Amino acid sequence: MAQPLQPENSQASGQDDAALPVPLLYRDAMMLVIDKPAGLPSHRGPQAKRRIIPVLTDYLDQLRFGLPRKPEAAHRLDKDTSGCLVLGRHPRAMAELNQMFRDGRIDKTYWAIVQGEPDADEGLIDLPLARRSPERGWWMKVDPAGLPSQTRYRVLGRGQGEGGPLAWLAMEPLTGRTHQLRVHCQASGWPMLGDEIYGNAPREGGPGLQLHARAITVPLYRKREPIHVEAPPPPHMLAALKTCGWSG
Template sequence: MLVLDKPAGIAVHPGPKGGDSLEAHFDSLRFGLPRVPALAHRLDRDTSGCLVLGRHRKALQKLGQLFKAGRIDKTYWAVVEGSPAEESGLIDLALGRRDETRGWWMQVDPAGQPAETAWRVLGRHEGRSWLELKPRTGRTHQIRVHCAALGWPLVGDPIYGDRAAGGTLHLLARAVSVPLYASRAAVGAVAPVPGHMADALAALGHRAEPQPEG
């Protein structure tokens, strides 16, 4: 298994219109194995942070089973417009396609697929909030749609937020914990705060993190 710190603004795999993608660079991550690693899950183009890869077929099969069973713990950080009335809670809203012509655009739909996101507030300041979010299901755009539905659209979200505001999506796949071995502790990884979120998080109380050496 490999865990990458995915930058915002690049797709994980080529889209219908082509263009650069992370998969195009996986050959440099073989590290002696005959095959290139492959994606064990997906992150949106504009989401940064922890992205899990399997280094061979057996690993991908194992990781796929863990993701499907909901055994991989995923933690996201988001900066949102608005301020939740509570300090924590659970969003339980089914999701479905908003418009077949818009590809992956989603909406709350009682007839859609079940979707749950646990959340808690980590900071508040001047009409914005810093949220920790733990999706219990893995629906497309789940966090973005859930937050927008409750009146807290993500900063920089051009689909479910203020399209005129511009900027980069403030969503970070902060940490992942993978129980690879039954007799050992889960393997964990934590992604650093990306540059485009640093100022917003600092205003909300986040302290600068030490930078790795080298």
């Protein structure tokens, strides 16, 4: 579970956490961890520029908590992925967090619901990835000439959905390629439920991408235990999680 807020609390900053634009999971002098809602882009990319839709950067000024600068995202989550997102609160914090992400010292665990039946209850997906084509932007594909990409997975539960068997996975990306988890699942024969790009989900009226950044562990302070934060599963994943044995 998320660790409690540190001594610099919302009352001291004059701000009510219940009124924040996004749920706050953790706060201290260096960083915030928010629970990013599914459907909220982390930044204003090409698609967001063509439409007037809210993005995370629109809300960062409301997350200053008394500091002169607004926080910045230290990494990214896809628009349709929910869950733990780390924000650095000032330049020194951003420099440290960015280096930790580059060095692979921050552990991330995702929950995913996939369509199909993984043969093994746990394993390592080791498939290099590359861009599908210049015209497809960030869409990715498995490519022997691509960048090394590894994902560790564990089956937490199985069930039977309307369209066939489902599995609930805990996934740990050992590398950080774009759409890595989604492509690795599709290439393994069990695409993510609700994936419009790499799976079979319809463009409209689907269940929503069943991918959630469940937990993150950040060894930010040398003389303290690593900070471990968990985000509750989003509403659009609850039905499938219960089908696979999650009890809440």
